[in-house]
Amino acid sequence: MKTAVIVFPGSNCDRDMAVALRDATGREPAMVWHRDTELPDVDLVAVPGGFSYGDYLRSGAMAARSPIMRDVIDKAAKGVAVLGVCNGFQILTEAGLLPGALMRNANLSFICRDVDLVVENAQTMFSSRYDQGSTVRIPVAHHDGNYFADEATLDRLEGEGRVVFRYAQACNGSRRDIAGIVNDAGNVLGMMPHPERLIEAEQGGTDGKRLFEGLVAALG
Amino acid sequence: MKAKVYVTLKNGVLDPQGKAIHHALEALGFSGVNDVRQGKFIELDLADGTADADIDEMCRKLLANTVIENYRVEKA
Numbered sequence: 670m671k672t673a674v675i676v677f678p679g680s681n682c683d684r685d686m687a688v689a690l691r692d693a694t695g696r697e698p699a700m701v702w703h704r705d706t707e708l709p710d711v712d713l714v715a716v717p718g719g720f721s722y723g724d725y726l727r728s729g730a731m732a733a734r735s736p737i738m739r740d741v742i743d744k745a746a747k748g749v750a751v752l753g754v755c756n757g758f759q760i761l762t763e764a765g766l767l768p769g770a771l772m773r774n775a776n777l778s779f780i781c782r783d784v785d786l787v788v789e790n791a792q793t794m795f796s797s798r799y800d801q802g803s804t805v806r807i808p809v810a811h812h813d814g815n816y817f818a819d820e821a822t823l824d825r826l827e828g829e830g831r832v833v834f835r836y837a838q839a840c841n842g843s844r845r846d847i848a849g850i851v852n853d854a855g856n857v858l859g860m861m862p863h864p865e866r867l868i869e870a871e872q873g874g875t876d877g878k879r880l881f882e883g884l885v886a887a888l889g
Numbered sequence: 890m891k892a893k894v895y896v897t898l899k900n901g902v903l904d905p906q907g908k909a910i911h912h913a914l915e916a917l918g919f920s921g922v923n924d925v926r927q928g929k930f931i932e933l934d935l936a937d938g939t940a941d942a943d944i945d946e947m948c949r950k951l952l953a954n955t956v957i958e959n960y961r962v963e964k965a
Binding site: 726727730734762763768769770772773774775776777815817818842 | 902903905906909950951952954956957
């Protein structure tokens with residue numbers, strides 16, 4: 670599996686993501702600067718966490734319109750897998766690759782702690798190494814993780830099995846406690862929790878690692 | 890020419906910041922505040938003759954996220 674990590678000004682989880690991808694694939698991911706216009710030939714593009722463009726205007730709004738994102742949108746339409754974590758999830762919704770929006774946490778606080786997630790759909794290429802319905806523990810660290818979509822969109826996401834991860838307990842005000850969703854084709858996942866921060870026992874657990882192992886199993 | 894763009898949260902979208910401002914006003918002793926909604930004000934300095942349709946496109950493509958926000962443009 671060949672991978673790339675997009676780097677925006679203000680990204681701060683890009684190197685953690687690169688380590689997780691390198692460990693899982695045995696290959697060095699390409700680090701792609703936001704001003705580049707074309708991705709290398711890859712099977713997976715990771716849009717990492719951080720505070721791209723200082724969260725100006727709205728979290729992810731500026732990054733979603735940066736030059737490289739046009740090619741990310743093109744490649745996603747052609748079936749290339751895209752993983753957006755935290756700010757990456759915000760960027761993917763702003764770019765229109767995923768429905769809904771991520772708003773300020775309902776309690777207005779930055780939330781930085783481990784949370785329990787229920788794996789609602791273990792059939793996706795991102796979640797196949799988790800057991801359906803199991804609970805995993807993965808850290809969150811965000812100010813704008815409050816997932817919003819209208820009721821019709823939420824019903825559609827639920828009905829189509831596109832809610833992949835759900836907070837086991839209310840976390841940030843997200844509608845229906847949604848923590849991660851996929852697009853209708855199933856090749857784009859956005860999630861607020863950080864799997865790349867939990868890939869070695871020294872980090873307190875390896876629940877995040879299985880996401881990357883699942884991707885390797887699916888994409889080679 | 891100048892265009893003033895007002896971006897506000899749609900009705901039905903929870904505005905926790907507006908709520909916090911509301912509570913703070915009450916804590917300061919201001920009574921009779923029924924509700925507070927926070928938004929954004931963006932001022933554009935535009936070439937004369939910029940078409941309304943172009944300003945509208947700027948709002949839809951970047952200035953507002955129409956999933957959660959409405960926008961209103963005033964030209965001056």
